[in-house]
Amino acid sequence: DAKTTQPTSMDCAEGRAANLPCNHSTISGNEYVYWYRQIHSQGPQYIIHGLKNNETNEMASLIITEDRKSSTLILPHATLRDTAVYYCIVIANAGNMLTFGGGTRLMVKP
Amino acid sequence: DVKVTQSSRYLVKRTGEKVFLECVQDMDHENMFWYRQDPGLGLRLIYFSYDVKMKEKGDIPEGYSVSREKKERFSLILESASTNQTSMYLCASSSRNEQFFGPGTRLTVL
Numbered sequence: 001d002a003k004t005t006q007p008t009s010m011d012c013a014e015g016r017a018a019n020l021p022c023n024h025s026t027i028s029g030n031e032y033v034y035w036y037r038q039i040h041s042q043g044p045q046y047i048i049h050g051l052k053n054n055e056t057n058e059m060a061s062l063i064i065t066e067d068r069k070s071s072t073l074i075l076p077h078a079t080l081r082d083t084a085v086y087y088c089i090v091i092a093n094a095g096n097m098l099t100f101g102g103g104t105r106l107m108v109k110p
Numbered sequence: 111d112v113k114v115t116q117s118s119r120y121l122v123k124r125t126g127e128k129v130f131l132e133c134v135q136d137m138d139h140e141n142m143f144w145y146r147q148d149p150g151l152g153l154r155l156i157y158f159s160y161d162v163k164m165k166e167k168g169d170i171p172e173g174y175s176v177s178r179e180k181k182e183r184f185s186l187i188l189e190s191a192s193t194n195q196t197s198m199y200l201c202a203s204s205s206r207n208e209q210f211f212g213p214g215t216r217l218t219v220l
Contacts, residue, residue: 043114043200043211044153095141095204097168100153 004088009105012082018075020104022088025069030092033064033071036100037084044087047073049094078108113137114212116201122218129188131215133201141204142184144168144176146197147214153200159184191219 005023012018024033035047048055048062050071055062061074075082087103117132135142144156145168155168157176165176173195177185184203188195196219201212 041214041216043202043214046208046210049207093206094209095206097143097155097158098145098153098202098209099155102152 004090004101006086006088006102006104008102009107011107011109012075012078014080014108014110015077018078018082018106018108020073020075020086020088020106021070022073023070024088024090027068027090028092031090032092032094033062033068034089034091034094035060035062035073036087036089036098037082038087038103039081039084044100047086078106080108080110082106083108114201114203114210116199116212116215118215119213120216120218122220123188123191124220125192127188127191127219129191129217129219131186131188131199131201131217133184133186133203133212134182135184135203135210136182137203137205137210138181139203139205139210140181142178143202143204143209144174144184144186145200145202146170147200148197156186191217193219195219 032049034049036044038044050062064071085103085105087100114135143158145153147153154170159165159178175187199215202209
């Protein structure tokens with residue numbers, strides 16, 4: 001599975017959009033971009049995934065660049081409950097084992 | 111609503127005790143996983159199972175065993191708990207496109 005690079009931490013004001021970047025320059029053609037988040041002392045929670053088209057669901061939007069070497073997770077109106085560590089992973093089949101790196105610690109501030 | 115449940119959120123055991131961590135999923139998934147998560151080390155796979163009575167070692171199986179007698183239940187067993195097994199234990203089950211995690215069990219071995 002391709003390696004990903006994310007900033008260690010980010011701050012966001014409550015109510016504003018949170019844009020979390022992820023670099024995955026070695027992504028293969030059959031690999032998806034997945035985002036999970038982990039709120040303190042809880043299990044990881046699936047957010048969204050995509051292959052090459054932009055995706056949106058009730059939680060977030062995922063923007064993938066045309067060359068697929070990077071992506072951005074967008075939380076359109078961040079709330080305090082969105083404070084968590086966000087993990088970007090690249091994997092061909094999410095049914096297999098997952099490997100989380102350090103992720104981005106997002107702090108949403110009032 | 112999909113669910114992965116774990117038998118305990120917090121557990122304190124003594125060195126040498128036998129410890130059972132239970133995981134149950136209600137999504138009829140074939141794939142189930144046990145991970146441990148430690149600060150600075152990310153998520154590490156202990157064991158996984160692709161079917162009833164089937165088990166495969168992950169990256170760090172030493173000191174652990176598992177049992178999958180029924181499709182919905184995957185148990186992690188610490189035969190003789192040691193202090194270096196103090197950790198957050200996460201169970202997950204997966205479809206092809208998504209891995210669902212339980213809330214985690216924080217185990218402390220004294």
